Amino acid sequence: MTRAAGGSRVSRATVTPVAFADPPLRNVVGVHQPWALRAIVELHTDSGLVGLGETYADEAHLARLEAVTHALPGHDPYDVHGLRRLVADVLGRETGGAGASFGGMLDVSSAVDTVFSPFEVGCLDLVGRETGRPVSDLLGGAVRERVPFSGYLFYKWAGHPGRPDDDWGAALDPDGIVDQAKRMVDGWGFGSLKLKGGVLPPEQECAAVEALRDAFPELPLRLDPNGAWTPETSVRVAERLAGVVEYLEDPTPGIDGMGWVSARTDVPLATNMCVIAFEHLPPAVAADAVQVVLSDHHLWGGLRRSALLAGISETFGMGLSMHSNSHLGVSLAAMVHLAAATPNLTYACDTHYPWKTQDLIVPGALAFEDGSVAVPSGPGLGVELDREQLGVLHEEYLTCGVRRREDTVYMRSIEPGFTPNTARW
């Protein structure tokens, strides 16, 4: 419903897919491709403002975003509920409703939240620009001036096969992980560390975490094998790492498995796999399956639905952390505003930021210092597109040949016969 009051309306919306170089970061399903994809959403108003959003760029997702842009002209940026209906209507009409989204992991209700997200962020950016307020103010006000992030450690090769090595070098054992962590801590000041596991047998990953503990006695540590372990193995790992990790993230797949493990350890279990949509919360709560939920505004339907997730987590006694996929500066700005305005987000947020070598926002708005990013104080998200860089990254998208994230397919091109490590150990 369009309200009577005045204010800018969206006159035009665009979606620009971009690609940026990504190192060969290993995970449970394979390895990152040489190019990571993102989509930049721009909402133009009749008054000349531009609101920004950033999201995934798998082909199916891009088609859905594109379909939404055609329905947006005339939309009131304040009208969140109307935007959600609009997205649901478009998805119902343009894609036939239920069905797989990118990655095949999401049902239609999650597809609505995922497609809705960059438009919701863009609308908040517009409202902030129109009112002269940072997005964090629109979310209830920043409760912290800086948002701490966790350094994200990965097992990795020295470089993508057939391409020059990147300058991080290989990390395939405890020493390699500790060296990587030292570079992260020295260069960025991270005050906590997360190791992406699910790559090597759990004993080796535990040894890496223990080596990190020895090298950084004071830093909170996390291990995330993305469900690579059986419930029994998860309990064994939890016993070994009790007192060493602040939480174990998705040791085993599924709410039932997590609940089984949770009942047998005091180590908090976190997730961004078995609870990634609102419909997963009731069974997870009933099973006491997770003690820490990782929010992610890209997946949970934007910043205000992420605030709802935060309120639910607080109400039901679950901790809150924040997940990231490979991302650029528009997403980082949104993550920082959301985290700043979420009182119970007491864990440092994840970010892939150190791993990328390119960006598309005007430099200077977001800087890591002591492992944290100051909340931008300008209107809206507080970041501007660097249009030249946007053009460069869009050109990379056009020429790189990657059209969806396929870590397993890419891994198999290097190691034929590779199968994901899900519950392998």
Next chain:
Amino acid sequence: MTRAAGGSRVSRATVTPVAFADPPLRNVVGVHQPWALRAIVELHTDSGLVGLGETYADEAHLARLEAVTHALPGHDPYDVHGLRRLVADVLGRETGGAGASFGGMLDVSSAVDTVFSPFEVGCLDLVGRETGRPVSDLLGGAVRERVPFSGYLFYKWAGHPGRPDDDWGAALDPDGIVDQAKRMVDGWGFGSLKLKGGVLPPEQECAAVEALRDAFPELPLRLDPNGAWTPETSVRVAERLAGVVEYLEDPTPGIDGMGWVSARTDVPLATNMCVIAFEHLPPAVAADAVQVVLSDHHLWGGLRRSALLAGISETFGMGLSMHSNSHLGVSLAAMVHLAAATPNLTYACDTHYPWKTQDLIVPGALAFEDGSVAVPSGPGLGVELDREQLGVLHEEYLTCGVRRREDTVYMRSIEPGFTPNTARW
């Protein structure tokens, strides 16, 4: 934390207690006193705006509101989280923390939400006035142009003892209730009806509901005995009224009792007694004790925390309705904006509005038509104080002698030896 961005700040805040005539409406704990109390909160900004809130006016509550007003100058109306901290700090300092609030029903965490509420509403009113947006827009946009309310039927005497009869007359049996309902439906157009029970033995109240069903075959009906029945009686009533009521509200006290009843009937159970704060939600969900939660922004910490309650209700599969106490136009405006911007509020809201004969807002902004109120489209709440009437009602407060709501004390002055009917039958 005060953000760098510009905008108005609160320069001064006032609390004005008011009283308005209230008929002798019966309930489980006794009968309404001749005067109902409310407090009007005004937030003045350095730019000359005034934001309004309305809340309870029991003495202990008034003292807490007053204490908050002293801490408000300089507050940024956007800073919800800061406001909540401010209120919590003031309550900790000024009242010694834990302890009974008005009515003795609320613990300290609820006291924070209750004291916070009118200031949160006032801040939203200010933001709306500053941006030229109705409060419903600030809550994500109205999803309905009119908000339907339920006609609120009460057992009542013809008048307060020792005072002239009011013009509604007595209602102490099914015929009296049906006559009252006819006047409500004819005069206000209500499309659903709620009977406040807990006054007479359940058989008589069931007979009244059945008489309403006969007189109004199409209207949804509700019965709310405020916990007057045992769990066993509640099940018997549910069996008798299955298919007749859309829900039974608080048939029996407590989450455990409600859960026991809920397991034995398909009639939805609603509550505004056993779930009145966020901490009550986890045990209620675990026990499947309630199928419909009655929100109430006065109790749940304002409009945005009521939106959080709505999101929780949706996520956990509970329906949502809205509770009211005796209230005036500032509260009605806030209720209408909230209800308009809450997609899953699919039940008609409660209101005591027909029972009052006085108000303190400039007439015309809010009108009942076909049992519903159009969402004000002006900036903020869309209502203005009628300062003359505010003076009249404040004078009534000063002279009426009532300083807190004490239905039982008043009832005993008329029927010595009366004890509340809680779980009596």
